[in-house]
Amino acid sequence: MVRTIDWIDGAIELIDQTRLPGALEKRRITTLDDLIVDIQRLAVRGAPALGVAGALGVAMIAQQASSLDEVHANAALLREARPTAVNLSWGVDRVMKRIDEGPAAVLTEALAIRDEDVAASISMGLYGADLVRSLVTREKARIMTICNTGGLAAVERGTALGVIQTIFEQGWLEEAFPVETRPLLQGARLTAWELTQMGAPFRLLVDSAGPFLLSRGIADAVFIGADRIAANGDTANKVGSFSLALAAQRAGVPFIVVAPESTVDVNTETGEDIEIEDRGSEEVTNFAGLRTAPEGTRTVNPAFDVTPHDLITAIVTDRRIVRPALGQTMRNVDLGPTRT
Numbered sequence: 361m362v363r364t365i366d367w368i369d370g371a372i373e374l375i376d377q378t379r380l381p382g383a384l385e386k387r388r389i390t391t392l393d394d395l396i397v398d399i400q401r402l403a404v405r406g407a408p409a410l411g412v413a414g415a416l417g418v419a420m421i422a423q424q425a426s427s428l429d430e431v432h433a434n435a436a437l438l439r440e441a442r443p444t445a446v447n448l449s450w451g452v453d454r455v456m457k458r459i460d461e462g463p464a465a466v467l468t469e470a471l472a473i474r475d476e477d478v479a480a481s482i483s484m485g486l487y488g489a490d491l492v493r494s495l496v497t498r499e500k501a502r503i504m505t506i507c508n509t510g511g512l513a514a515v516e517r518g519t520a521l522g523v524i525q526t527i528f529e530q531g532w533l534e535e536a537f538p539v540e541t542r543p544l545l546q547g548a549r550l551t552a553w554e555l556t557q558m559g560a561p562f563r564l565l566v567d568s569a570g571p572f573l574l575s576r577g578i579a580d581a582v583f584i585g586a587d588r589i590a591a592n593g594d595t596a597n598k599v600g601s602f603s604l605a606l607a608a609q610r611a612g613v614p615f616i617v618v619a620p621e622s623t624v625d626v627n628t629e630t631g632e633d634i635e636i637e638d639r640g641s642e643e644v645t646n647f648a649g650l651r652t653a654p655e656g657t658r659t660v661n662p663a664f665d666v667t668p669h670d671l672i673t674a675i676v677t678d679r680r681i682v683r684p685a686l687g688q689t690m691r692n693v694d695l696g697p698t699r700t
């Protein structure tokens with residue numbers, strides 16, 4: 361299995377996701393500037409992968425810096441590279457706690473984050489699959505999903521798509537329905553690619569077909585990932601998640617968020633407090649390098665939206681299942697074991 365991001369021979373190696381599905385290419389990152397540019401142009405993306413990028417990035421900075429002040433300044437630049445996924449700042453901050461012990465200790469911590477991410481994905485898959493089994497009455501499950509939440513969004517396997525993979529491996533996935541995920545097509549380019557690699561059955565939908573098809577009973581559950589989960593369970597995820605949640609509620613279909621504990625941010629009280637990245641005009645006024653809107657068109661381009669907790673049937677992490685629609689919060693449900 362090719363890892364999405366890893367530490368190989370003293371440098372960061374990552375899959376350049378802007379080249380998929382056409383080419384599977386790796387990049388070797390040896391400077392902070394290159395890492396920040398790759399995060400911002402979404403060569404590496406997805407909340408868990410960003411957490412690992414933040415941690416390995418600090419390990420790289422710590423080895424190169426000539427003073428502690430330089431490490432602190434560069435770590436601050438890295439943690440701000442994208443604002444919405446809390447995993448990035450979480451990964452940077454966790455390894456920075458060991459900076460006084462020297463670069464070797466920082467690298468050890470960063471590698472632990474990488475390894476924990478692999479274990480978390482396996483655990484989420486098992487918790488998530490058991491939950492779907494208890495919610496879906498049909499013999500085989502049909503699951504709608506948005507964006508890319510698979511191995512490409514983590515080190516391996518991933519979150520929501522990791523659950524779909526687990527269900528497929530267990531032999532009871534009838535079909536997955538990824539939505540294409542405008543404007544950067546993470547669903548079409550990345551999720552469809554991963555499902556193809558797995559050999560799993562799927563059909564791709566345009567984003568705007570998702571809510572209507574839920575009303576027609578096409579899926580038994582909607583599974584999404586998360587970029588930040590607030591203390592009350594409100595969840596930021598790729599724009600388009602909120603409309604799927606509204607439609608799922610109306611259709612009586614379970615709406616399930618899957619994310620590692622590193623995406624839970626109890627310092628953020630509600631979704632209102634989550635900063636939503638706006639990625640500017642070009643992604644909306646142009647498509648594949650061609651202008652699709654008149655010159656001078658102004659845009660609003662939020663990369664994420666927030667699904668309120670009352671629309672969320674369950675949040676599955678690597679350590680627990682929380683049911684926000686039933687009044688549970690990220691503060692009042694205890695952690696359980698990581699499953700293997």
Ligand code: MRU
Binds near residue numbers: 445518546585587598
């Ligand atoms: O802009 P992206 O591609 O980084 O957005 C990613 C998402 O919204 C994912 O759904 C989220 O990070 C969870 S990934 C397991």
